Amino acid sequence: MSVDVLGDALRRGPFHVALRTAIEHRGLSLARLRAHLSRMDISIAESTLSYWQRGLRHPDVHHALGAVRGLESVLGLPTDSLVVLLGPRQRTPRRTPPSASFAELVVAGPTTRELLADIGADPERCNSSMELQLAHERVTIGVDRSQAKVHTLLVGRALETGVDRYVAVYHGEPGCDVDVVRVTAGDGCRLGRVRRKDVSVIFELMFDRTLTEGETAVISYTVEDDSGVECPGYFRIFRAPSGPYLLQMQLPTEDVPARCVQEVRITESRPPTVSTELYCDRGYVVSAYYPGSERGIAGISLEWR
Missing domain, CATH: 1.10.260.40 (lambda repressor-like DNA-binding domains)
Known part of the structure; x- marks a missing residue:
């Protein structure tokens, strides 16, 4: 040249x-x-x-x-x-569409907003500086049909310089005891502040270092819930369009649900827009894959015998 x-x-x-x-x-x-x-x-x-x-x-x-x-x-x-x-x-400004609020998507939304505000997080902009590129969750259903453990792996990209944390939310089933819910940080992060109320637990996952714009963070964490409440299914909240999502459920070998259905809902209270029956493999694992996730909730519903 x-x-x-x-x-x-x-x-x-x-x-x-x-x-x-x-x-x-x-x-x-x-x-x-x-x-x-x-x-x-x-x-x-x-x-x-x-x-x-x-x-x-x-x-x-x-x-x-x-x-x-x-x-x-x-x-x-x-x-x-x-x-x-x-x-x-x-410069061409980045135009990020506003995220849906928790209150719009789930019944526990108002409580979640309250807990986020308690740690100084803007409920409307929480995690808006991170673009979720990949999510993989593995849920273990206990012999008592409860949601015993959820292991989550996330890959996110910083949309601006200075991102140093991800705020995660766990919603238990009605009747659960959030005081027995345990959160463990895994790869790429450490546990920060934790707040609990009703069926909601919110917690900070602090990155090992502050990210610059365009950098990718890979983090994982585990939530264990000993409440013993029967699980009707597991759903992840997507407040903004996101990358691929893989949800896997390890089912109890002696008590397999009558039906496992992959679903997508606009909100928790509305009927599913996608409903596909799933079948578990010989390892008693059922999987639901979403190539891309729009705003709403996505997951697997369970119907017990």
Whole structure:
């Protein structure tokens, strides 16, 4: 690539074209570029660099100025040659549709809002800085037909710099004792504050470090409930469109439900919009897969004999 082509890209912009041209001119992979920046104590995800050079995202002039100046240094560019392309006219604001409220989706919503407010979390914007890319949950049904254990694995991407936690919600069955519910943090996080009331438990999962925009976090946690209340099914709340969701249930070998049905509901109180009968495998596991999840609730309902 000629110097003229690079110079023209830096003069004319836009930012993503200039950045992509400079990277190609320098002959660096994104991994090598990120490594150079890391040695300058500039932390940035490789995926973020990819988004920037493809024009899918634009650096926030307030939060990413240091990273852009670092790019100029690593790529051997004149000072401020990329910075001047960060003007407000160049940026396309991210438009995130508002999340549905808990009160809209489930009966326990008002209590959940109260508990979130108690830890200083905005009930309407809770977790809105994270995009849920993948969720996998495995529910163990006890011999007493109760929802004994729920193990959850989440993959999320930070939509902005500064995300340091995920706030999770557990709703037990009517009649459950939330004081016996135990929460254990797993991979990539530690347990923060926990609040309980009625059938609701909310808890913070603190990341091992603060994320920058575009970074991915993989976390897991387990909820154990010894209430012993018969489980009519398990559903996950999706307040915003999300990535794939896989729900698996380990059923008691001596007392298998008469029916297991994969369902999607707009709200907890409305009839299902999707209802598909499921069959357990020889390991007494039943699985429901959702390629993508819209706002609402999704899960497996159980009908006992």
